[in-house]
Amino acid sequence: MAVNLSVPVASELKPVAGLELGYTCANIKKENRKDLLVMRLCDSATVAGVFTKNRFCAAPVRICQSNLENVRKTGKKIRALMVNTGNANAGTGETGYRDALQTSAALAELMGCDAEQVLPFSTGVILEPLPVDRILAGLPAAVKDLKSDNWLNAAEAIMTTDTIPKAASRVVEIGGKRVTLTGICKGAGMIHPNMATMLGFMATDAAVPQDVLEAMLKSAVDKSFNCITVDGDTSTNDSLILMATAQVDVGITDTHSAAYGALLEAVTDLAQELSQKIIRDGEGASKFITITVEEGKTEEECRQIAYSVAHSPLVKTAFFASDPNLGRILAAIGYAGVEDLDVGKLNLYLDDVWVARNGGRNPDYLEEDGQRVMKQKEILVRITLARGNASATVWTCDLSHDYVSINADYRS
Secondary structure, three states: OOOOOOOOOHHHOOOOOOEEEEEEOOOOOOOOOOOEEEEEEOOOOEEEEEEOOOOOOOHHHHHHHHHHHHHHHHOOOOOEEEEEEEEOOOOOHHHHHHHHHHHHHHHHHHHOOOHHHEEEEEEEEOOOOOOHHHHHHHHHHHHHOOEOOOHHHHHHHOOOOOOOOEEEEEEEEEOOEEEEEEEEEEOOOOOOOOOOOOEEEEEEEEOOOHHHHHHHHHHHHHOOHHHEOOOOOOOOOOEEEEEEEEEEOOOOOOOOOHHHHHHHHHHHHHHHHHHHHHHHOOOOOOOEEEEEEEEEOOHHHHHHHHHHHHHOHHHHHHHHHOOOOOHHHHHHHHOOOOOOOOHHHOEEEEOOEEEEEOOEEOOOOOHHHHHHHHOOOEEEEEEEOOOOOEEEEEEEEOOOHHHHHHHHOOOO
């Protein structure tokens, strides 16, 4: 069951002028479920993307990277996006690549643009052929459904093992003008992004040049989707897209523009909410855990330690059981790979409870205090290193029996 997470309210998801979304039930894996999504962009829009660093990346990832590179070289704009769930089209070799090209070309024809102006995305089971015929048959219905207020349906159409659709909006004032941002994402397992998340799509009606949008996305990702983990597995299909439809000109010309910082803050805030929704809906999750490492030499080493704790099965199962076996956290810090770490200066806190002091058990620590915190649905783990001013935060969840069951039965 998702941790303090509810289904978005459709009316609270704001349309972004210049972007339309349409879906259909194409029966890609299961009958009568939303599984094919199409997005149509106005011709003024710019699009930026970040993708998995998994060397076994899926065919759609390779095509998206190529098409976005073509945008940089030629200036030809992306006009459409296509997402299917139920099949990852990963581990499918050159056949899978040709399949993704074929479906992209079919959507391009329906949209009246070139295939290179389409970005395809897939998510689902790896190593299975893409059901091209079902996607081709479903595209006309998805295109016919295109409308600007379809965000909740879009969020549902990209789900796999998610229990709740994930979407959010922001409306901010920048330079006296009203700017809208809305985004959706999916992901619950195989979550340890090395760039983004399973799949995520964010859009704003602000005008942002291509190179500035790319810088904005990278900055936002490093403070959001690059700070989450469910199980330490990096997917073959991770993709995050940021679209700017240029319907509202707030004067952004470069990263030094007065409005850039305000829009970046809004994009980052939206990205953090979406990425945390993934953790709250982690497969089998019953607890949402924030791990903050402070007083490090560098942000990199702080994040390295935070991830070491977040990835530990022993730590995660202890949280699931509300068992204050907190030496497991110290052990994970110790093997994180920070070679010159002086553990004699380290402090560990669970919310308001001071657990370890100067590398050893705090004399005032009571196990019942630790257990009180561990029974909470939301828990803060704070680690101080006493070696600098850097810090980093990672969001994760516990590891339960249900995680094993979900993944054991995933293809059933």
